[in-house]
Amino acid sequence: MKDTPQSAPLTQAKTPVGTTPGYMPGFGNDFETEALPGALPQGMNSPQKCDYGLYGEQLSGTAFTADPPERTWTYRIRPSVKHSHRYTKIDLPQWKSAPNVNPDVVSLGQYRWDPVPHTEDHTWLTGMHTMTTAGDVNSQLGMASHVYLVTESMVDEYFYSADSELLVVPQEGKLRFATELGIIDLEPKEIAILPRGLVYRVEVLEGPCRGFVCENYGQKFELPGRGPIGANCLANPRDFKAPVAAFEDREVPSSVTVKWCGQFHRTEIGQSPLDVVAWHGNYAPYKYDLRTYCPVGAILFDHPDPSIFTVLTAPSGVPGTANIDFVLFRERWMVAEDTFRPPWYHKNIMSELMGNIYGQYDAKPQGFVPGGMSLHNMMLPHGPDRNAFEGASNADLKAEKLENTMSFMFETRFPQQLTEFAAKEAPLQDDYIDCWTSLEKKFDGTPGRK
Secondary structure (H helix, E strand, C coil), X not given: CECCCXXXXXXXXXXXXXXXXXXXXXXXXXXXXXXXXXXXXXXXXXXXXXXXXXXXXXEECCCCCCCCCXXXXXXXXXXXXXXXXXXXXXXXXXXXXXXXXXXXXXXXXXXXXXXXXXCCCCCCCXXXXXXXXXXXXXXXXXXXXXXXXXXXXXXXXXEEECCCEEEEEEEEEEEEEEECCEEEEECCCEEEEXXXXXXXXXXXXXXXXXXXXXXXXXXXXXXXXXXXXXCCCECCHHHEEEECXXXXXXXXXXXXXXXXXXXXXXXXXXXXXXXXXXXXXXXXXXXXXXXXXXXXCCCCCCCCCHHHHEEEEEXXXXXXXXXXXXXXXXXXXXXXXXXXXXXXXXXXXXXXXXXXXXXXXXXXXXXXXXXXXEXXXXXXXXXXXXXXXXXXXXXXXXXXXXXXXXXXXXXECCCCEECHHHHHHCCECCCHHHHHCCCCCCCCCCCCCC
16 A cells, blocks of 8 residues: 655654654555655665665564464664664563562452552653553563553653553643654544554643553554454554654654563664665554444343454453453444343453443543543452432433443453552552442342342
């Protein structure tokens, strides 16, 4: 897929707010894009000499023999070894990786938090606050969930994660991700996927910015199998957007921070590393507008499993059991007859961390506010509070549209361990567990009584 003429070199230290990023549609496509005419070789990947004096280099997101392999060929001003020098270990104290089991923290429980407030200025790196971890970053299994609080742009400062890909879910404010492969602007009701190994800088377009991040240690996110649903609905591939090529040719003292095996290392270089003039391949960042997600549901009776709301899934080695599912609960019609329509009470092998982007969630109409989060760990019972149960049990079951609602779930097969920040510093709702206390015993043994 060839890009449109919107590609352009970026020569400013901070990309101008008025810059309009260009995008190419599709998920998993083999894209090609160039910011200067003729910069992209045709018919081969590694010519003896590249046009414009560029260096050819491959970024691999999978093993070479994976089926299919995921890789992108880049044509850049300097090879990326010029963007790597001696490293110094640094500390980002609020960004944690699994395993992170704290003996003083109880992770077994049903938890809910109010929005984490902005109390000081942060960049993307210093503002990442880990809430839960699961699995083992060194074994490349599991995940971590974070809240980001960002008020300041990164200036001549860059980052990449060798551990993980990041799924970014904004809740307030607008960010710009200036990446090696192009620019992505991101706002609430959109998400972005930033691949493992991709170098980028994060700028604030409208702040302050707060949102959620799912850090995926395992196999990368893909579209879920649709089974009997068929080819349409859910998240359609054409609604994912990859950026067109854009580059910086700036010689200015800069730093690159790398997350590797749960630790952070920084190197100092003499130029911007965002110097890819052209690229082609299927390993790229994306953005996706959650408003284009087309939910499906029951049209006669019963409440289907929430797996029908899966936007993206990261597979595990167990068929049908995900390392991570990203699930979306957005506006939709409820029409089922003689049916308890909210999510039913259940215990689940999966651990469920939810976040509220805006509005009300139908199973928890009180207390689960925009910017808030909840955690129901594996094999712990949960479900509607009393008000939701009574309301749904006695409602007039006419067709009803759920309005003003968008929540999501990071679901994993691993137990999620609370960080010390989540347990002791984040605004935990201590009374959340009490939302089920007033549920009444209704059983009286009378045949046929409902």
